[in-house]
Amino acid sequence: MERIELGDLEIVRVLEWQGPFGPAAGIVPDLAEHAWHGGGVGDLAPEHYDVASGSYVGALQTWVVRGGGRTVLVDTGVGDGRERPATPMFHQRRGRFLELLAEAGVRPQDVDAVVNTHLHADHVGWNTRSQGGDWVPTFPNAVYYLPAADRAFFDPAAAHPARTDATVDPARWAEWDQVFADSVAPVLAAGQGDPWSGTRSIGAGLVLEEAPGHTPGSSVLRLESQGRRAVFVGDLLHSPVQLAHPSCNSCFCLDQAQAAATRLRVLERAADQGELVLPAHFAGPGAAHVSRTGAGFTAHWAR
Template sequence: MTDEDDSVQRFVLGDVEIVRVVEWQAPFAPARALVPDCEPEVWRRHRDLLAPDHWDPDGDRAVAALQTWVIRSGGLTVLVDTGVGAGRERPGNPEFHQRQGDLPGRLARAGVRPEDVDVVVNTHLHADHVGWNTRDADGAWVPAFPRARYLIPAADDAHFGPAGGYGGGARVDDRLVYEDSVAPVHRAGQAVLWEDEHRVDACLTLEAAPGHTPGSAVLRLASRGERAVFVGDLLHSPVQILRPECSSCFCLDPQRAAASRRRVLERAADDGELVIPAHFAGAGVARVRREGAGLMLAPGLRRSPGTARTSASPS
């Protein structure tokens, strides 16, 4: 992995280039609030793996990142999730309310213009994964990527859309998120709803992994024997690799999320897939291995902001 600046890193798997574009990373939330069922002893016992990139022991706070992944595969430019956006009304979340992010500027530094993007993958429809789906054009929300197909899980679109009562009111901002970041994509004719499995190209396949939301998805990459899986919010912290049964406080169906998490992580361990979550700080990626009946975070992928790391791939 190589640094262009603190917010852009690139690496290659097979014939596919991956670019990590980071908007923000810092201590985010109390560790036990983020992953409520994970006892403090797990964090302390694995301090060497978790601190400082994923856990601030002094404040007992989980460290997280807000980031978008760019994939260049077979002539396509694909974005995986689009962050919080800018100028959004999010009264239920002070961290996101009226945030003035600049993902387009960071993408430009990575060599990606809005018109270059062919596909946008929303792993699910939470506010911090769809915010830059759209931009403000003279007071109206329009797709930020004018040529792109937006791949949206049908189950999430049904749950968070008006027919599903905007998530049944479970989150105060769900209606606002859908109306400013998803509905405009539908109106522009750029939304593609999918379910169960969807092939993006010869190297990329979307697969349902429900629980965090009804339509939560993972994106699998396979190219010339190298593999990765973009897991969205199946993982918020590496402690969930150590304890896959522990879901985050944001999971709408914690038990179903845990089942999806274990299935995806066990396959990653068995098939040698690089695990790429939406919110990991540090290197932003993880390797997983089996240890007895459980799973373990493989060492050697720690990276603090500003510390260059160079290799052909982040293994």
């Protein structure tokens, strides 16, 4: 279990799953195949790219931040027993997430705050658990920080205008509605949800900031302790290949132009201010410092 000391805070990586996810060419569609074979970021195989199958290798993980008497979770993975027919890898998945949290020394009642960087299925799944046939908050004492723009977009009751966009597969809306119903709505109903916008401080050294593009409410969490800095970037990055090619988006980014602009802005600040970058889906080493290299960036892994 990966542990990182940052000032007087401890960051623990809880890995729900890791492995080949799908064809690399489909995950970052704008990149030619050669980019995955060294293309500016060194050798991505085998930790981030499977040469034999041409697959992107990714991870589902939660970052735990502990210090100052508080425990904060950043994203909560896929969840247990969810109906996700449009995403077979997530459909009715069973996992050991709560056991893994326990191995990291975290009980559900210990968690003070949950940050969902955005409201996709693999970032909110363990927000809730099944109890007596109902979905209830997994972390009974936590405030759940939910991007307000994502709530407005994904909440069926909000009737966002994008629902009439014929370019969006109706199956995606059906799954997004299910995700909201089982992983977000119960948190709001319990009075534990805090839909935020703009910039929000959530405790000493922890600041949420909007970073739209991947989703309308996509966000980052900045951390500072004793002069050291980190930024949890959610899905602004799916693979290190995007460090060398920051204009290239994943296939999951809803606003492609905005996602690319946000990624570049966040990476430039991370390079200039020495922030440790912690994405949601990097396999192998999960965190890196970055430095500018031409039009892109190079990773210096935190091992």
